[in-house]
Amino acid sequence: MGVYESLVNIVGAERVSRGQEEIYFYSRDSGAQPPGKADYVVLPKSTQEVQEIVMLANRERVPITPMGGGFTLSSLAVPKKGGIVLDMKGMNRILEVNETSRYAVIEAGVTQAALRSYLKRNYPDLQHSTPEAPPAVTVVGNVLIQGHGHISPRYGVNSEMINGMEVVLPTGEICKIGACSVGPSWFTRGPLPELAGLFVGWYGTTGVVTKLGIRLYPRPKYRDVFVFSTDDVDLIPEAIAGVTRLDLVEDFFLISQEKPDWMNRVFFVLILSGHFEEEFALKRDLYKRFFRDFAGGGKVEFVEDLHPALRKRFLDVPPLAALAADFRKGGGFEYTGAIFPIEKVPEAWRKGIEIAHRYGMLCSYVHQVLPGPSIMFGFNYSFNRADKKDIENTRRALKESNKLTYDLGGIVWKGELGAQKMAMERMDSNTLRLITRVKGLLDPNGIMNPGNWDPGDIS
């Protein structure tokens, strides 16, 4: 029996396709990277189906690319070497919410929007950390790429919020990680050997996550946004250090755009929240005082007259921080997500503008402050999807900002193949060998999302 017929046997003819339309769609994403080529698209509904598909692929040496929303923009869920795209969106059940221990257990296809609206409806006092990504992206896809959400400055990046996992290994075994491996509850992932790390940051090259236990957080009663601005880029590291030292923000990001003119400066956007009015008012006053006295005074202004539409966008969950950045028209967008130590921000800021200008683009920045403190510095590029030259320029600009990131001592987050290669070229050789060994151990036939984290000719 051929691979297609075997897949039909496992999931039924309605949930597998090799038709032209599906193949076209699943062979690319909305970023600027070149397309791949899927041979089959499958939508499993259960862990058992995933297991059977993985065992089939392992037996027949057919590549498998797991896919959630497919929205990293850096082509991480696009098959580089053909084979099966395993679209997890069919596994979309929210299995448990524990209100007291504050966690949820979900299947891998649950989207950010589905979890958010489910909690809002049924557990209005709870929330999860929601990224500023399209609502159709999955919670699992985000956690696995070490994404960040609207409460990350307060509680950590989203991969730190994992309580447990169920994973189908590339050889077909179903494996549990965290407290759920020793008992019925998914209340924590430790204290046990830290196995979640075998699947986080690996881009689906080590197994298929089928279930996830994820922490939930109290939803505060009071929230508001406070915006401060300055023209002095060199003040940024000290400002971030000071704001995070006070340790009272829920969310904290920086934005700037060359157009319109009023946006061509640094804006610090602070989301403050509180469960009591007095607590909330105290936080607000402390930050106003902090910036008034900051750097000798008068260098950072409080934006008193924030437009109501902007206030709403920033307060939405997720916030809509990117404003009018579709400068080129045509809807294309991709970014180098550079994780930097904060002291590198001024240099990255200036050089990022130079890169954008070199390729005829206007600069547009959204940077998310992360715990540490560190920062996800977005070198953002909008391009016209209908214009081949524009796409090529974007690829070149991305390559330059990836290189700049490493040259400044940062790390490219969720990088496309070129960025992964840059990381591996710079990596300690024993670390690289360890990565290769771990992959080989878990996936002896190299079927899982091949091409990613592949040292290839790097020695």
Ligand SMILES: Cc1cc2nc3c(=O)[nH]c(=O)nc-3n(C[C@H](O)[C@H](O)[C@H](O)COP(=O)(O)OP(=O)(O)OC[C@H]3O[C@@H](n4cnc5c(N)ncnc54)[C@H](O)[C@@H]3O)c2cc1C
């Ligand atoms: C406009 C825009 C704004 C964004 N803002 C943010 C932001 O604020 N914060 C943020 O964190 N991200 C952001 N992103 C990036 C990205 O969209 C999100 O991180 C998103 O949550 C990724 O999830 P996904 O379901 O699309 O993952 P996918 O792209 O489907 O998958 C990501 C990787 O994980 C693997 N994978 C997926 N599911 C599984 C599974 N079940 N088992 C094993 N491997 C799997 C895939 O093979 C791939 O390598 C943004 C993207 C856009 C387009």
